[in-house]
Amino acid sequence: xxxxxxxxxxxxxxxxxxxxxxxxxxxxxxxxxxxxxxxxxxxxxxxxxxxxxxxxxxxxxxxxxxxxxxxxxxxxxxxxxxxxxxxxxxxxxxxxxxxxxxxxxxxxxxxxxxxxxxxxxxxxxxxxxxxxxxxxxxxxxxxxxxxxxxxxxxxxxxxxxxxxxxxxxxxxxxxxxxxxxxxxxxxxxxxxxxxxxxxxxxxxxxxxxxxxxxxxxxxxxxxxxxxxxxxxxxxxxxxxxxxxxxxxxxxxxxxxxxxxxxxxxxxxxxxxxxxxxxxxxxxxxxxxxxxxxxxxxxxxxxxxxxxxxxxxxxxxxxxxxxxxxxxxxxxxxxxxxxxxxxxxxxxxxxxxxxxxxxxxxxxxxxxxxxxxxxxxxxxxxxxxxxxxxxxxxxxxxxxxxxxxxxxxxxxx
Amino acid sequence: xxxxxxxxxxxxxxxxxxxxxxxxxxxxxxxxxxxxxxxxxxxxxxxxxxxxxxxxxxxxxxxxxxxxxxxxxxxxxxxxxxxxxxxxxxxxxxxxxxxxxxxxxxxxxxxxxxxxxxxxxxxxxxxxxxxxxxxxxxxxxxxxxxxxxxxxxxxxxxxxxxxxxxxxxxxxxxxxxxxxxxxxxxxxxxxxxxxxxxxxxxxxxxxxxxxxxxxxxxxxxxxxxxxxxxxxxxxxxxxxxxxxxxxxxxxxxxxxxxxxxxxxxxxxxxxxxxxxxxxxxxxxxxxxxxxxxxxxxxxxxxxxxxxxxxxxxxxxxxxxxxxxxxxxxxxxxxxxxxxxxxxxxxxxxxxxxxxxxxxxxxxxxxxxxxxxxxxxxxxxxxxxxxxxxxxxxxxxxxxxxxxxxxxxxxxx
Numbered sequence: 001x002x003x004x005x006x007x008x009x010x011x012x013x014x015x016x017x018x019x020x021x022x023x024x025x026x027x028x029x030x031x032x033x034x035x036x037x038x039x040x041x042x043x044x045x046x047x048x049x050x051x052x053x054x055x056x057x058x059x060x061x062x063x064x065x066x067x068x069x070x071x072x073x074x075x076x077x078x079x080x081x082x083x084x085x086x087x088x089x090x091x092x093x094x095x096x097x098x099x100x101x102x103x104x105x106x107x108x109x110x111x112x113x114x115x116x117x118x119x120x121x122x123x124x125x126x127x128x129x130x131x132x133x134x135x136x137x138x139x140x141x142x143x144x145x146x147x148x149x150x151x152x153x154x155x156x157x158x159x160x161x162x163x164x165x166x167x168x169x170x171x172x173x174x175x176x177x178x179x180x181x182x183x184x185x186x187x188x189x190x191x192x193x194x195x196x197x198x199x200x201x202x203x204x205x206x207x208x209x210x211x212x213x214x215x216x217x218x219x220x221x222x223x224x225x226x227x228x229x230x231x232x233x234x235x236x237x238x239x240x241x242x243x244x245x246x247x248x249x250x251x252x253x254x255x256x257x258x259x260x261x262x263x264x265x266x267x268x269x270x271x272x273x274x275x276x277x278x279x280x281x282x283x284x285x286x287x288x289x290x291x292x293x294x295x296x297x298x299x300x301x302x303x304x305x306x307x308x309x310x311x312x313x314x315x316x317x318x319x320x321x322x323x324x325x326x327x328x329x330x331x332x333x334x335x336x337x338x339x340x341x342x343x344x345x346x347x348x349x350x351x352x353x354x355x356x357x358x359x360x361x362x363x364x365x366x367x368x369x370x371x372x373x374x375x376x377x378x379x380x381x382x383x384x385x386x387x388x389x390x391x392x393x394x395x396x397x398x399x400x401x402x403x404x405x406x407x408x409x410x411x412x
Numbered sequence: 413x414x415x416x417x418x419x420x421x422x423x424x425x426x427x428x429x430x431x432x433x434x435x436x437x438x439x440x441x442x443x444x445x446x447x448x449x450x451x452x453x454x455x456x457x458x459x460x461x462x463x464x465x466x467x468x469x470x471x472x473x474x475x476x477x478x479x480x481x482x483x484x485x486x487x488x489x490x491x492x493x494x495x496x497x498x499x500x501x502x503x504x505x506x507x508x509x510x511x512x513x514x515x516x517x518x519x520x521x522x523x524x525x526x527x528x529x530x531x532x533x534x535x536x537x538x539x540x541x542x543x544x545x546x547x548x549x550x551x552x553x554x555x556x557x558x559x560x561x562x563x564x565x566x567x568x569x570x571x572x573x574x575x576x577x578x579x580x581x582x583x584x585x586x587x588x589x590x591x592x593x594x595x596x597x598x599x600x601x602x603x604x605x606x607x608x609x610x611x612x613x614x615x616x617x618x619x620x621x622x623x624x625x626x627x628x629x630x631x632x633x634x635x636x637x638x639x640x641x642x643x644x645x646x647x648x649x650x651x652x653x654x655x656x657x658x659x660x661x662x663x664x665x666x667x668x669x670x671x672x673x674x675x676x677x678x679x680x681x682x683x684x685x686x687x688x689x690x691x692x693x694x695x696x697x698x699x700x701x702x703x704x705x706x707x708x709x710x711x712x713x714x715x716x717x718x719x720x721x722x723x724x725x726x727x728x729x730x731x732x733x734x735x736x737x738x739x740x741x742x743x744x745x746x747x748x749x750x751x752x753x754x755x756x757x758x759x760x761x762x763x764x765x766x767x768x769x770x771x772x773x774x775x776x777x778x779x780x781x782x783x784x785x786x787x788x789x790x791x792x793x794x795x796x797x798x799x800x801x802x803x804x805x806x807x808x809x810x811x812x813x814x815x816x817x818x819x820x821x822x823x824x
């Protein structure tokens with residue numbers, strides 16, 4: 001009786017949502033790159049798709065890369081249990097894929113569903129799976145380990161905690177409702193069963209849909225507009241920057257992407273003491289609207305050569321926006337899709353808050369690594385941030401009909 | 413230039429929101445007890461007030477008691493700094509009141525605003541202030557300490573961490589956007605200045621507006637509908653249960669309420685192993701819709717005497733819903749307005765998750781205490797929860813025009 005009850009209740013909700021729900025599903029199916037513009041509409045129009053928007057599980061790419069930032073996120077890394085190998089990993093990816101598909105459609109996880117997501121729609125839930133370098137050792141698949149998973153170089157500003165870094169497997173969960181996201185996290189942990197143990201887990205957040213009057217670039221917890229220079233799907237080189245093409249060394253990664261994950265603590269007590277003018281010179285952009293200090297609006301190109309009346313560069317030599325600009329890095333670019341985090345007060349008495357930086361790229365050696373190398377040498381922002389954890393994961397392409405995530409790796 | 417810029421940007425947003433914003437503000441002013449029904453409307457209608465809804469700072473009661481559950485919350489307790497007394501506390505309450513009023517109206521905190529809430533509207537932000545028993549010693553106001561602040565009795569199931577319990581001062585922050593809530597938390601911490609130090613701080617969440625197709629009673633992280641028997645403002649004894657009447661021993665508390673705050677850890681690994689039928693017998697209600705096991709819908713009265721074909725009570729003797737029912741506790745009732753919490757994995761490897769239980773009542777000795785005494789003796793839910801922190805705070809009435817919160821205590 002019990003599971004059936006849950007099923008009925010969930011279906012009832014989806015039925016009730018009716019037209020709005022169908023619209024949400026259609027939207028997702030159209031490519032999964034819906035923006036807040038579509039989901040929220042201009043100020044004054046309906047936001048009724050918050051709960052009912054579903055993102056399709058199957059497609060060329062896994063969900064959770066091209067979707068708009070979600071209000072709530074969980075990152076969780078697992079290590080395969082002692083004795084578990086390729087067989088157990090294969091069964092686990094089958095189970096995880098099945099539960100992710102159900103949850104993303106707004107269905108219960110299965111028998112023993114916790115009920116936490118009942119009443120709510122799928123709320124743009126995405127569940128994304130990746131493999132760390134150690135996964136290939138554990139499963140005897142070293143020959144299929146991409147060179148892109150070679151360890152990231154050490155950076156002088158790193159203060160990495162190994163216990164919160166790395167991992168055989170990585171799962172990114174995002175949703176526009178905190179209970180829907182938590183429900184998915186518990187379901188993923190449950191399905192891990194005896195095959196894998198949680199290595200680390202982090203929580204994050206972004207704005208709630210509808211909190212701003214129109215779609216805006218996100219702000220981080222320093223108050224800065226963050227993400228202006230992200231590559232856009234409309235740009236001609238977007239696909240080749242973000243996704244692995246077919247025909248490469250590791251065919252199983254076609255349509256996939258590499259995720260660099262960094263827990264970046266913000267030293268907010270220090271940052272907030274800086275006067276606004278100094279903060280803006282550190283970044284090279286105005287805080288109010290993200291426009292370059294050389295003028296214009298948020299998306300205006302930075303005039304890197306412009307000098308002020310004092311003969312000095314308007315955007316200083318070490319400004320974050322200058323150093324990280326793609327044109328200063330041989331075109332290196334990555335799709336940053338972060339969550340903010342705030343875990344209360346740290347052991348040192350300062351806020352344990354900052355950015356769960358997640359960057360997507362076809363090759364970290366032409367994305368994160370060169371940019372971070374340059375930032376590491378002379379970013380004015382460095383004194384105000386601290387990289388506390390790091391991960392690098394191969395995120396395979398999305399599953400086709402009847403496939404599970406990673407099947408092309410595990411069964412080839 | 414800098415602060416002005418922030419001002420302009422914020423006003424621009426509020427201007428842009430236009431009609432929706434004005435509607436939100438009017439709604440707030442009408443009593444501050446707007447429900448999701450008003451804010452969200454039935455499925456398919458506008459949710460455009462998520463960001464633009466403002467809750468009035470001034471009124472008979474402080475904001476944050478009668479408002480609908482917000483998507484994000486921060487609880488923070490402060491102790492007055494060594495050497496700080498009534499004078500410093502008075503100045504602090506003036507500063508806190510001023511900043512709370514500005515933020516709740518969607519304005520910047522003042523000079524040095526961090527900018528984190530820019531772009532977003534007030535998003536139903538509320539900032540609520542309370543005084544712990546120790547506050548009265550520190551400020552030489554022992555004669556004005558209400559008997560209602562006498563220490564809560566010890567309960568056998570308590571596992572309280574003193575470092576996360578109590579405090580001279582307590583601030584509850586809630587908002588429907590996580591960045592707006594974080595912005596307010598940092599502004600409150602900054603205004604504490606040298607007068608008070610953070611004692612503890614906790615983060616919580618509830619559903620996002622629009623995640624359900626219509627307004628629903630909340631679910632907790634056990635998946636249970638939670639809050640069905642909450643007193644309703646439409647009930648004749650609501651005011652006397654929740655708010656302190658005029659003419660009492662402590663005139664400064666007229667219109668105020670007492671907040672019992674408990675960090676209730678849920679032992680989810682154990683709970684989730686119970687089959688649904690056993691979970692439902694622990695609670696006495698169906699998980700799917702919160703209806704009593706004796707039938708009907710969520711709001712149907714429990715038939716406490718009904719027996720099944722086996723001659724046993726349908727709602728067991730030790731079911732949580734039976735033991736906590738007001739009719740089983742001499743009418744004792746409190747307005748529960750919680751946030752869920754999830755702080756990742758605990759040191760014991762289990763989820764550090766549960767409920768930031770916040771109960772509002774005119775007198776905890778006729779609210780929380782008798783109910784908790786009874787639950788402590790024989791609640792079937794007890795093995796699955798653990799009270800880890802506790803606080804009891806006198807929350808004075810809302811400030812009138814020109815007043816600051818607590819003025820009637822500090823200046824009488």
